[in-house]
Amino acid sequence: MKRFDYDVVVIGGGPAGLVTSMYIAEKGFSVAVLERDKEIGVPVLCGEGVSKKIDELGIIPRGRWIVSEVVGARIFSPNGTMVKLSAERAGGETGYIIDREEFDKELARLSAKRGADIFLRCNARQGIFEDGKLVGVKADLDGEEVKFFAKIFVGADGIESRVGKWIGIDTRLKPKDIVSCFEYTLSGIECDKDYSDFYVGKSIAPGGYIWVFPKGDDVANVGIGILGSYSRPGLAKELLDRFIESKENLRKGKAIRVLTGAVPVARPVESFRDNVVLVGDAARHTDPLTGGGIMHALIGGKAAGESIAESLEENDISLLKRYEERWKEILEKKLKRNYMMKEIASGFDDKTFDKLAESVKNINFEEFSTYGLIKALVLKHPSLLIKLKPLLGLR
Known part of the structure; x- marks a missing residue:
């Protein structure tokens, strides 16, 4: 041998x-x-989004692995309330979409x-x-x-x-500590190439979220991750297909790649x-x-x-x-x-996500610690105190 x-x-x-x-x-x-x-x-087993802080690590020089750059992220709650995290409001936390x-x-x-x-x-x-x-x-x-x-x-x-x-x-891994993922790369769609979009809600992606990461003028990675404790065979694809069909800008897209996988969240x-x-x-x-x-x-x-x-x-x-x-x-x-935030958020229903989004949509995140953010949420919606109280010890 x-x-x-x-x-x-x-x-x-x-x-x-x-x-x-x-x-x-x-x-x-x-x-x-x-x-x-x-x-x-x-x-490939990846949504292909990464923070621009990768440049600060000095490990890999900028190159053709960068497909596009985004200036921020948009998070949508179940009722459509949008929280926009621009460079100014998120402390420059913008990113790359990579190959x-x-x-x-x-x-x-x-x-x-x-x-x-x-x-x-x-x-x-x-x-x-x-x-x-x-x-x-x-x-x-x-x-x-x-x-x-x-x-x-x-x-x-x-x-x-x-x-x-x-x-x-x-x-x-316990089911609650693993996320099942399904993703299409869709061509022939319309999306804002300046933002990575995230959609949250128990009815949308229980224990996880749906993402739309632009890779060019008419191409994007559109995927879903759902917590294993909520999952069953075929559910991730079923929920993602339903989401895509509900979006006029996505439903006519053609899948040029399909990915499946699992991610530890433990x-x-x-x-x-x-x-x-x-x-x-x-x-x-x-x-x-x-x-x-x-x-x-x-x-x-x-x-x-x-x-x-x-x-x-x-x-x-x-x-x-x-x-x-x-x-x-x-x-x-x-x-x-x-991990603590994941444990808490995985139990939120759609109404809670809507309340959270409504509460923070005008907050300048750069000015808030975790403690400050949670305090602001509780002041606006006292009913959230019981759900968010474990986070008040975080800074």
């Missing part, structure tokens, strides 16, 4: 795994990325340029252990069984991480143990409220890559704890807050 030896083996070739490998390779350490699919970035396949491929190019080896059609099947420690991985490489050995392993293998299970981390799990690190969806770093994962995958991947490189430089596996310290410093507060 063929054998490969590396300093680090990364299981999973999505953004989190690729960025992790990039920061390891640039320090001169050998790193292999094992990707089970035959092509990086395929199949996710090209985005992932650019990350792969950057990683390979720094020296990482990327193995396609390489499915990591089983961990190899010695004295309770993960020392290798059995994998199918283009139909051939091979072994990869390393000092450190990275689980970047998605929603129910196999790597996490190997080392005893519970990566199972609390983070243990992100490292001994010589194994979990990143991205495997670590539950997806935003529990929005389901967005790209930005957090990049942040976590960079933190993991830097920490692993430092651990190898010092020959001290305990330095992997720096990874957890780094990602928690940036993400932990937001993930905790948004």
